[in-house]
Amino acid sequence: MAEDQNKILDEVTGGEYKYGFHSDIDMETIPKGLSEDVVRIISAKKNEPEWMLEFRLKAYRHWQTMTTPDWAHLNIPEIDFQDIIFYAAPKKKPELESMDEVDPDLVATFEKLGIPLDEQKVLAGVAVDAVIDSVSVKTTYKETLAEKGIIFCSISEAIQEFPDLVKKYLGSVVPHGDNYFAALNAAVFSDGSFVYIPKGVRCPMELSTYFRINAINTGQFERTLIVADDDSYVSYLEGCTAPMRDENQLHAAIVEIVTMERAEVKYSTVQNWYPGDKDGKGGIFNFVTKRAICKGDYSKVMWTQVETGSAVTWKYPSCVLQGDHSVGEFYSVAVTNNHQQADTGTKMIHLGKNTRSLIVSKGVSAGKSQNSYRGLVKVAKKAENARNFSQCDSLLLGDQCGAHTFPYLEIVNNTAKVEHEATTSKIGEDQIFYCNQRGMSTEDAVGLIVNGYVKEVINQLPMEFAVEAQKLLQISLEGSVG
Amino acid sequence: MLVIKDLHAKIDNKEILRGINLEVKPGEVHCIMGPNGSGKSTLSSVLAGNDKFEVCEGSATFNGKDLLDLAPEDRAREGLFLSFQYPVEIPGVSMVNFMRTAVNEHRKYRGDEPCSASEFLKLMRDKKKMVEIDSNLTNRSVNEGFSGGEKKKNEIFQMAMLEPKLAILDETDSGLDIDALRVVANGVNKLKSSDNATIVITHYQRLLDHIVPDFVHVLYKGRIVKSAGKELALELEEKGYDWIKKEFED
Numbered sequence: 001m002a003e004d005q006n007k008i009l010d011e012v013t014g015g016e017y018k019y020g021f022h023s024d025i026d027m028e029t030i031p032k033g034l035s036e037d038v039v040r041i042i043s044a045k046k047n048e049p050e051w052m053l054e055f056r057l058k059a060y061r062h063w064q065t066m067t068t069p070d071w072a073h074l075n076i077p078e079i080d081f082q083d084i085i086f087y088a089a090p091k092k093k094p095e096l097e098s099m100d101e102v103d104p105d106l107v108a109t110f111e112k113l114g115i116p117l118d119e120q121k122v123l124a125g126v127a128v129d130a131v132i133d134s135v136s137v138k139t140t141y142k143e144t145l146a147e148k149g150i151i152f153c154s155i156s157e158a159i160q161e162f163p164d165l166v167k168k169y170l171g172s173v174v175p176h177g178d179n180y181f182a183a184l185n186a187a188v189f190s191d192g193s194f195v196y197i198p199k200g201v202r203c204p205m206e207l208s209t210y211f212r213i214n215a216i217n218t219g220q221f222e223r224t225l226i227v228a229d230d231d232s233y234v235s236y237l238e239g240c241t242a243p244m245r246d247e248n249q250l251h252a253a254i255v256e257i258v259t260m261e262r263a264e265v266k267y268s269t270v271q272n273w274y275p276g277d278k279d280g281k282g283g284i285f286n287f288v289t290k291r292a293i294c295k296g297d298y299s300k301v302m303w304t305q306v307e308t309g310s311a312v313t314w315k316y317p318s319c320v321l322q323g324d325h326s327v328g329e330f331y332s333v334a335v336t337n338n339h340q341q342a343d344t345g346t347k348m349i350h351l352g353k354n355t356r357s358l359i360v361s362k363g364v365s366a367g368k369s370q371n372s373y374r375g376l377v378k379v380a381k382k383a384e385n386a387r388n389f390s391q392c393d394s395l396l397l398g399d400q401c402g403a404h405t406f407p408y409l410e411i412v413n414n415t416a417k418v419e420h421e422a423t424t425s426k427i428g429e430d431q432i433f434y435c436n437q438r439g440m441s442t443e444d445a446v447g448l449i450v451n452g453y454v455k456e457v458i459n460q461l462p463m464e465f466a467v468e469a470q471k472l473l474q475i476s477l478e479g480s481v482g
Numbered sequence: 483m484l485v486i487k488d489l490h491a492k493i494d495n496k497e498i499l500r501g502i503n504l505e506v507k508p509g510e511v512h513c514i515m516g517p518n519g520s521g522k523s524t525l526s527s528v529l530a531g532n533d534k535f536e537v538c539e540g541s542a543t544f545n546g547k548d549l550l551d552l553a554p555e556d557r558a559r560e561g562l563f564l565s566f567q568y569p570v571e572i573p574g575v576s577m578v579n580f581m582r583t584a585v586n587e588h589r590k591y592r593g594d595e596p597c598s599a600s601e602f603l604k605l606m607r608d609k610k611k612m613v614e615i616d617s618n619l620t621n622r623s624v625n626e627g628f629s630g631g632e633k634k635k636n637e638i639f640q641m642a643m644l645e646p647k648l649a650i651l652d653e654t655d656s657g658l659d660i661d662a663l664r665v666v667a668n669g670v671n672k673l674k675s676s677d678n679a680t681i682v683i684t685h686y687q688r689l690l691d692h693i694v695p696d697f698v699h700v701l702y703k704g705r706i707v708k709s710a711g712k713e714l715a716l717e718l719e720e721k722g723y724d725w726i727k728k729e730f731e732d
Contacts, residue, residue, distance in 0.1 A: 428570065429534075430570045431570050431572055433530075433532055433554065434566065434569065434570045434572070435572075435580075435584075436531070436553070436554035436555045436558065437530050437531075437554055437555075437557075437558050437563075437564050437566075438558055438580070438584040438587075438640065438644070439555050439558040439559045439584050439587040439588050439591070439644070440555055440583055440584060440587055441553075441555050441587075442555075444583065444587070448572075448575055448579070448580065448583060449572055449575065451574075451575070452572055452573060452574030452575030452576075452579075452623065452624075453573065453574050454574075455574040456574070
């Protein structure tokens with residue numbers, strides 16, 4: 001039977017990455033390596049004001065004093081920062097009026113990925129701020145949003161046009177000294193998105209950005225900032241695919257979210273970067289810092305993530321619950337296969353009174369992968385009546401993968417109520433046989449069972465995203481049966 | 483329809499089936515009885531293609547095809563249905579989704595278009611009525627939190643949905659109260675036609691009052707040692723298996 005398992009596991013690993021291609025778009029790059037000069041060049045290329053250059057330089061100098069964190073349950077080869085190109089932009093960057101003017105190659109790339117930049121998708125109410133290798137190429141639906149006073153643009157644009165807002169909030173949730181990769185990002189970030197929802201406005205559509213790493217040896221350093229003013233609401237979608245590469249690519253993004261009184265932000269991610277081949281060669285290194293601060297009373301932040309890609313994932317979308325009665329929620333599915341490694345989870349920091357947090361984490365491990373949940377629940381002294389419920393489930397496919405749970409609790413207020421539940425299970429052969437007997441192939445059976453297992457999380461995603469996520473789960477686990 | 487010849491099967495090098503011969507024709511109901519450990523459930527597992535068991539000798543053809551050569555899902559698509567003795571739970575997977583996937587796989591195999599959502603829901607409604615099952619069973623996850631009786635009724639419901647040519651009921655009556663037994667038996671009887679066949683595996687004559695078999699076989703130590711009409715079941719009920727054991731002791 002063990003032989004059978006291995007055979008089946010081998011079949012899984014036979015599944016080739018479906019988004020592995022490279023489109024030839026003219027790139028403007030700067031030489032490899034990182035130095036103060038490189039930081040200055042990046043800033044100059046983007047015509048940034050002095051304060052922005054200062055922000056970058058401060059971060060760069062701090063970064064130099066830091067070392068790579070090694071506390072995660074990950075095995076990462078040393079990264080040679082002098083071998084990475086820190087800036088790449090598509091060469092032509094004209095102001096575009098319609099899709100007809102977009103580089104056809106780029107459009108073809110988008111189409112291969114199924115990126116909904118076309119009319120139909122616009123009609124469906126999705127405004128897309130597409131980021132291809134670091135610079136925003138096209139922003140749609142901006143005008144409709146502008147009528148409501150909503151700002152949705154690239155962060156570079158925001159630096160030029162809304163410097164006060166950016167200055168006030170950039171780095172306020174994730175300061176450059178926060179961690180090694182946050183400092184690196186602050187120094188060299190290329191582009192990203194900026195969202196501002198004014199007081200009392202409910203954003204009428206899902207805002208979405210598709211990130212894509214496209215040039216050889218280009219690190220991707222996205223920076224996203226979302227500010228939701230009093231009584232506002234926005235749902236933001238982030239979806240990713242990246243083309244196949246031989247060498248590991250570094251990705252170190254930062255997402256900052258600020259919610260004021262009674263504001264609510266829903267942030268959903270589907271991450272599908274190249275995980276490396278079946279021998280663990282290549283793949284994206286994904287070191288992301290995502291954090292939200294619920295500044296205002298009764299505000300709410302919800303993180304939902306479906307992580308199926310990357311060779312290495314290091315990611316802990318967190319909530320700082322500062323306002324009284326504020327709520328943080330985290331729903332996560334992390335799928336690892338072959339040689340993928342994921343160390344992901346969340347931090348819920350309860351500062352205000354009557355704050356509540358909910359964590360639902362579902363890990364699925366297959367192949368020779370390692371999948372860890374790492375979560376911190378912290379209740380500060382003044383956080384009266386804080387509540388937390390955490391549920392961490394792991395599902396194992398096969399006997400060569402690993403699932404780990406690292407919950408941390410720091411409670412210094414005795415009115416807190418914190419609950420943690422964890423389960424580990426395997427897909428049973430009897431479950432698969434039951435499905436087989438009803439006419440389903442083993443692959444379909446695994447897809448069905450895994451989708452059932454993660455349903456709680458998928459249900460939190462916006463409709464179209466949920467369908468995409470389900471397909472993605474099936475693809476990532478093709479044939480992986482234990 | 484089904485022809486089994488000299489079938490031998492083992493698990494962990496222990497031979498459980500030791501030369502089974504059986505022929506089932508369309509329209510027939512066969513009942514297999516026998517003491518615990520005689521190989522009844524092994525036979526149903528082997529026919530359905532459970533790879534825990536290794537077939538070491540013999541053959542089984544199903545509608546002219548070599549059954550043992552087919553993957554379990556293809557056996558199902560060819561029209562072989564097994565009502566499990568212990569149906570498994572699949573948390574989070576709704577019955578609707580599960581059944582729709584199964585039905586569409588069967589259709590695909592036959593070269594038919596998949597069922598539309600409305601067609602499918604109508605089909606579910608009709609079949610639920612036919613087998614008298616509680617309609618909210620299908621709103622739940624597959625077998626999750628079902629009582630023993632509900633699980634067995636759910637098996638019959640799935641059978642009704644898939645309309646198999648050959649249904650094997652593996653101790654479908656065990657653990658059922660009288661009402662549930664009646665529901666299960668009625669379901670099986672309604673689904674019976676001159677084109678399909680049923681193999682009922684049971685310990686009790688009780689079920690056979692409702693599902694009347696054409697043949698009763700006694701399985702003992704991996705072989706069918708006695709075959710007769712339905713009166714054999716009554717005889718077994720009355721006398722137990724000891725007289726058979728004595729007769730066929732190795």
